[in-house]
Amino acid sequence: MMKPRYAVIDLTTGQVTNYPISEEMVAMYLGGKALAARILYDELKPGTDPLSPDNILIINTGPMNGTGAPSSSRFNLSTRNVLTGGIASSNCGGTFGVKMRKAGYDGVIIKGKAAQPSYIEIIDGEIAIRDASHLWGLNTEETQHRFDNRYGMLVIGPAGENLVKYACAVSGERVAGRCGVGAVMGSKNLKALVAYGTQEIPVHDRQGFKRYIKEWVDFLRSHQSTGQDLGLYGTSGFLNKCNASGILPTHNFKEGSWDKADMLSGQHLAENYLTRNSGCISCPIRCERRVMVEGKEVKGPEFETVGLLGSNIENSDLGLINLWNYHIDLLGMxxxxxxxxxxxxxxLQEKGIKDFGLKFGETGNIMDAIYKIAYREGDWGELADGTKTLSERYGGKDFAIHSKGLELASYDPRKAVGMGLGYATSNRGACHLNGGYTAILEAIGAVPVDPITTKGKPELTVFLQNTLEAVSTAGFCLFTAMTMISGFAFKLKPSGKIVGLMGGCMLSARFLLRGIWNKLPGAMPFNSKYFLPHVEAVNLVTGLKMTSGNFLQIGERCYNLERLFNMREGLTGKDDDLPARLTGIPSDPQNPDTVVKVKEMLPLYYRTRGWDKEGVPTEEKLKQLGLTR
Amino acid sequence: MITVKYYGPLRRLTGMPEEEIEANRVSEIIKAIGKRHGKEAAKEAEKCFIMVNGRNAALLNGFRTPLKSGDLVQIIPLTGGG
Amino acid sequence: MAHTITEKCNGCGLCAKLCPVSAITGEVKSMHRINVKRCVDCGVCGKACSEGAVLNARGQEVVRIPRQQWPKPVISREACSACAICVDVCGKHALAISLPLRPGDLRVYAYLKDEKACVGCAMCAKQCPMEAITMEIAGGEEVPA
Structure with missing residues (x-):
């Protein structure tokens, strides 16, 4: 196995040194967010202000990046979270990760703060810090135009420079959006990273791997979800279903459905705005939307964007969302x-608590507000601090829709309560993906599980969280795990009893899913293309001999390690919570069960994870995962 | 009377976004769609998610799920998948 | 390994212009150099050189070939998954993904959009995970990538 090559770049001193990664570390963490969590845990002093020079930003890849495996261009950014104070991991499908590996580095660990605006150049195995004064102030598109267009780039926009707490980093048109990683770059005076090189990416068994991924791509293309639906309608293809299931956030998560939602759906987008679909490099699924904005073909909005800038603020104009989405990407938020x-x-305005001049249903001043937020100008500049800070400043904590400080994604969890548990426990804050994406089974998927019951949800959430974590760690897009739901299910009548029973079986599997974690990896001594095709691909690339059990254990290990990081930064079990609106006020007034009973689900969730009653990983669990020293 | 809302290809096949149908069960809705809009529409409806008052019929009683006057039935294509 | 330039070089700069990875540098009318770390051994420099000044990785002189006879990528539409790795890897921006024929058409594929820009370096063929690309000389003869 080739050892990954990591560098420490100290922006204060300008020094670049190597950071050794042992083979053992690769076997335990693979790469990506898991390996980054390990490095952060080892290197970051607890209590470091996320926006201080002492914070560490890790930008790294997994073993699959650039190998040609399907949907494997995703690279990771990890640091201390600007919004939550816990761990931040954000992942992006741009070309930077692949190009960084081809330039000879698998990851960089960035420390300190540059004296003036700078960018990092990683070319042919050499790292240099260069002056970026001429780039400072430019938007993400203009900044990228200043470099050779063959380079892989990762840049911030004005929002990152101005330390907007939810500023993102942009690579091409793909975005590492969450957790304020752009602000961390901005705080270090780091405008951009660029990478280019032609080194070969190591693959242990090249012949076997080529054969395997050909089969895998064919499999993805033949699957209803990854081969058809995601390509046709993108992620907003979920919207109508979410609306009908009552999980489409409306009016700041007050309601779960909206009568005008039809105007926002993936089908509406496809029929009225879509020019074509596209995708990240190496992806055969191609869920990216292309739309015309201001005479240019640009990236269209994802489902999350449509929900939160649509129904949640009562805007039914999808054209406006396309436009805002483009400008928000330019500014880097x-x-x-x-x-x-x-x-x-x-x-806040509606309740008469504080008038920012923003009203539900009024869209005329939003564009203005977006720009003012990015530049932190005037009253609207305050919104750059995010929901949690605003609620601490003005009140309204009951309806401040965040967990740990990170705003919820576009799924109202009251009619998808497993998703609610996921939001509450997710290490980086209320993220649907880090939270396990249980909503996909509860409200969207071809095999539905009962969305209201709490039975089986803790177990299912733990299983999905660990699975997605492992998939992400290797460098894959999470959509490659969509095929876990057999293509066979899509051929059945979606409203017939059979799929209902299949969904029921998933919840009945809870006893199995509860016990399995203490018996890994031995409890899953197999590999299957129909279950997790990723495992065999990783084996062929790295030369490891993992089973599905080993692979899932990497996900579990990562989840526990991130939890340890959060605890060291002062987060406790009490932070595994959601705002009172979601835990106390039923989404459906007729049905008192349509709330997220976090307190009811947590004990079993903790138990399934091998954590104590306070949500602290037990010594036994840590020992089992090899996390004790 | 049941309010039935159509999404996706069904809207094109039926030529309308919603209509009122008299029915006691989900299966009767499908039958009625077949009668009013043709076999193709009924076939398409079977391939869709059928939501009864916001709940997936598969989790209720499938095509035998009973309906009462005033219920809302939404028929949504599988797009976006699982 | 990498290609190298010998003293026969007259500094015409053609190789530097053609190199798909910009591995060659040098002043006009003086000897050019190949960046060993960057070179992908595609041999385009040598095929273009009028002076026979380029040696391949094994130290043999690369034979000049008229440009019309340089191989071009031929892409199988059936095998291509439109993952765009080839589009990204092409230093000459000669490849693109086709446009859908009608709304909802998902059967798109990579194609040689700018034949003149292509230098036949075969990086696309080497990187294609679906092995959908073969390098062929005009007239149909296949060349190993």
Whole structure:
């Protein structure tokens, strides 16, 4: 196995040194967010202000990046979270990760703060810090135009420079959106990273790997979800279903459905705005939307963006969302946190608590507000601090829709309560993906599980969280895990009893899913293309001999390590919570069960994870995962 | 009377976004769609998610899920998948 | 390994212009150099050189070939998954993903958009995970990538 090559770049002193990664570390963490969490845990002093020079930003890849495996261009950014104070991990499908590996580095660990605006150049195995005064102030598109267009780039926009707490980093048109990683770059005077090189990416068994991924790509293309639906309608293809299931956030998560939602759906987008679909490099799924904005073909909005800048602020004009989405990307902000914050400001106005001049249903001043937020100008500049800070400043904590400080994604969890548990426990804050994406089974998927019951949800959430964590760690897009739901299910009548029973089986599997974690990896001594095709691909690339059990254990290990990091930064079990609106006020007044009973689900969730009653990983669990020293 | 809302290809096949149908069960809705809008529409409806008052019929009683006057039935294509 | 330039070089700069990874530098009318770390051994420099000044990785002189006979990528539409790795890897921006024929058409594929820009370096063929690309000389003869 080739050892990954990591460098420490100290922006204060300008020094670049190597950071050794042992083979053992690769076997335990693979790469990506898991390996980054390990490095952060080892290197970051507890209590470091996220925006201080002492914070560490890790930008790294997994073993699959650039190998040609399907949907494997995703690279990771980890640091201390600007919004939550816990761990931040944000992942992006741009070309920077692949190009960084081809330039000879698997990851960089960035420390300190440059004296003046700078960018980092990683070319042919050499790292240099260069002056970026001429780039400072430019938007993300202009900045990238200043470099050779063959380079992989990762840049921030004005929002990152101005330390907007939910500023993102942009690579091409793909975005590492969440957790304020752009602000961390800005705080270090780091405008951009660029990478280019032609080194070969190591693959242990090249012949076997080529054969395997060909089969895998064919499999993805033949699957209803990854081969058809995501390509046709993108992620907003979920919207109508979410609306009908009552999980489409409306009016700052007050309601779960909206009568005008039809105007925001993926089908509406496809029929009225879509020019074509596209995708990240190496992806056969191609869920990216291309739309015309201001005479240019640009990236269209994702489902999250449509929900949070649509129904959640009561805007039914999809054209406007396309336009805002483009400008928010130019400025470099997270559309999820921004949308959530706008809705919170609107509700503050509605309740007469604080008037920011933003009202539900009024869209005329939003563009102005977006720019003012990015530049932190005037009253609207305050919104750059995010929902949690605003609620501490003005009140309204009951309807400040965040967990740990990170705004919720576009799924109202009251009619998808497993998703609610996921939001509450997710290490980086209320993220649907880090939270396990249980909503995909509860409200969207071809095999539905009962969305209201709490039975089986803790177990399912733990399983999905660990699975997605492992998939992400290797460098894959999470959509490659969509095929876990057999293509066979899509051929059945979606409303017939059979799929209902299949969904029921998933919840009945809870006893199995509860016990399995203490018996890994031995309890899953197999590999299957139909279950997790990723495992065999990783084996062929790295030369490891993992089973599905080993692979899932990497996900579990990562989840526990991130939890340890959070605890060291002062987060406790009490932070595994959601705002009172979601835990106390039923989404459906007729059905008192349509709330997220976090307190009811947590004990079993903790138990399934091998954590104590306070949510602290037990010594036994840590020992089992090899996390004790 | 049941309010039935159509999404996706069904809207094109039926030529309308919603209509009122008299029915006691989900299966009767499908039958009625077949009668009013043709076999193709009924076939398409079977391939869709059928939501009864916001709940997936698969989790209720499938095509035998009973309906009462005033219920809302939404028929949504599988797009976006699982 | 990498290609190298010998003293026969007359500094015409053609190789530097053609190199798909910009590995060659040098002043006009003086000897050019190949960056060993960057070179992908595609041999385009040598095929273009009028002086026979380029040696391949094994130290043999690369034979000049008229440009019309340089191989071009031929892409199988059936095998291509439109993952765009080839589009990204092409230093000459000669490849693109086709446009859908009608709304909802998902059967798109990579194609040689700018034949003149292509230098036949075969990086696309080497990187294609689906092995959908073969390098062929005009007239149909296949060349190993």
């Amino acid at each position: 997270d559309t999820i946190s921004l949308g959530g914050t706008l809705a919170f400001a609107m509700e």
